[in-house]
Amino acid sequence: MVSAVQEHNEVHSVSGNRALTGAVIPITRLMSFYVRLLSLTLLGGSLLWGQSSDRFTQAVLPFLAQNCYACHGSDDAVGKLNIARLDSPQSLQEHRAQWAAMAEKMASGEMPPAGFPQPPAEQRTAVVEWVTAELARLDDLVAPNPGRVTASRLNRAEYDNTVRDLLGVRFRPADDFPQDDSGYGFDNIGDALSLSPVLMEKYLSAAEAVSRTAIFGVKELQPALTRFDPAFMNFDESQDAPFTYDETGLSLPSALHVSHRFLADGDYDFTGLIRGFRPPGSEPIPMAFWIDGEMVEAVDVEIPSTGELSGQIAMIRHHVTAGDHWLAVSFLKLYHGLPHEYSGPEPSKLPPPPPADPDELFRPPPGATPEEITEL
Numbered sequence: 572m573v574s575a576v577q578e579h580n581e582v583h584s585v586s587g588n589r590a591l592t593g594a595v596i597p598i599t600r601l602m603s604f605y606v607r608l609l610s611l612t613l614l615g616g617s618l619l620w621g622q623s624s625d626r627f628t629q630a631v632l633p634f635l636a637q638n639c640y641a642c643h644g645s646d647d648a649v650g651k652l653n654i655a656r657l658d659s660p661q662s663l664q665e666h667r668a669q670w671a672a673m674a675e676k677m678a679s680g681e682m683p684p685a686g687f688p689q690p691p692a693e694q695r696t697a698v699v700e701w702v703t704a705e706l707a708r709l710d711d712l713v714a715p716n717p718g719r720v721t722a723s724r725l726n727r728a729e730y731d732n733t734v735r736d737l738l739g740v741r742f743r744p745a746d747d748f749p750q751d752d753s754g755y756g757f758d759n760i761g762d763a764l765s766l767s768p769v770l771m772e773k774y775l776s777a778a779e780a781v782s783r784t785a786i787f788g789v790k791e792l793q794p795a796l797t798r799f800d801p802a803f804m805n806f807d808e809s810q811d812a813p814f815t816y817d818e819t820g821l822s823l824p825s826a827l828h829v830s831h832r833f834l835a836d837g838d839y840d841f842t843g844l845i846r847g848f849r850p851p852g853s854e855p856i857p858m859a860f861w862i863d864g865e866m867v868e869a870v871d872v873e874i875p876s877t878g879e880l881s882g883q884i885a886m887i888r889h890h891v892t893a894g895d896h897w898l899a900v901s902f903l904k905l906y907h908g909l910p911h912e913y914s915g916p917e918p919s920k921l922p923p924p925p926p927a928d929p930d931e932l933f934r935p936p937p938g939a940t941p942e943e944i945t946e947l
């Protein structure tokens with residue numbers, strides 16, 4: 572900068588304007604502006620843009636000195652902008668914002684202000700283009716900043732899978748966590764997966780359960796009883812048995828179908844409670860247990876001489892894996908093995924039962940009121 576100013580003063584004196592030379596120091600800043608403008612005119616020829624790589628010192632700096640320093644030449648200059656300080660190519664890096672503002676003001680023609688002598692248009696354009704290109708080049712050198720990536724937590728599925736893969740624990744601890752939020756339709760976006768205090772608490776208790784399970788194995792479950800009753804009950808009281816019918820019993824009203832979620836792999840007891848009546852002299856009837864559509868076992872139920880089956884049970888024990896399973900209980904061949912008179916298929920080969928013992932018949936105690944009899 573200093574050299575530029577000196578050069579400019581020299582040129583100025585070459586102009587031979589002695590009266591102005593003597594006045595440079597004491598006169599107002601505005602006057603000195605005019606003096607420098609004069610010298611610029613003289614310099615015009617040497618301001619042609621060459622191929623020189625050092626355009627900054629050869630062209631930009633003298634241009635600013637000529638056109639801007641008059642008003643922006645010190646720290647207390649107008650707009651608090653001291654352009655004289657921006658005297659090295661490095662200043663483009665260090666004071667990027669000021670250079671960008673300068674290029675903008677020059678490009679828009681705002682600076683130098685209207686009413687003051689203006690530089691030739693091609694000089695102004697050339698300086699603006701150089702500064703703009705140089706700022707762009709410096710920007711390109713800076714390592715790109717793709718922005719901040721949110722530290723992402725695992726969503727529930729990821730949590731379960733990670734715990735399973737790392738520790739072999741399969742009880743899906745995240746089932747207990749609050750629902751994950753989703754963003755743009757995805758539930759694995761870090762920005763959408765927040766960490767609430769509730770979730771933090773769940774994490775802590777899950778960590779405890781997971782580590783306990785990983786070390787000591789699955790916690791032993793207490794045996795629990797689940798009871799299912801048929802939603803619909805229908806006793807066939809007809810005296811004639813159909814000859815063709817669903818022999819599995821699965822589609823008959825006597826079957827029970829349920830879906831049950833088993834919490835763990837294990838051996839389970841299945842008990843069928845029987846209600847109803849089967850003609851005395853019938854063959855034993857097989858009660859069948861089905862899991863997921865496959866018959867796993869059938870248990871013969873004996874027919875007592877009274878024919879009353881209510882209160883009897885049939886029981887099996889079977890291994891079942893954890894998860895949802897379809898269970899069914901039915902009587903196999905319901906209408907087979909009945910006494911002859913029912914004319915069903917494959918009638919019973921058992922001898923007819925002895926006539927009922929009159930002592931076994933129900934007799935109310937003598938003198939009982941109707942209410943007491945109902946209660947018996």
Ligand code: HEC
Pocket residue numbers: 635638639640641642643649650651652654669672673674676677682683684687
């Ligand atoms: C005749 C005096 C004068 C000349 C010559 C002059 N300026 Fe200015 N400049 C001003 C004044 C006055 C302001 C304050 C304007 C305002 O605040 O509205 C200003 C403001 C600016 C600003 C905005 C500063 C800020 O941060 O607010 C920039 C940039 C600027 N000038 C660049 C230049 C450049 C580049 C040159 C040379 C090409 C130049 N000026 C020449 C008088 C001048």
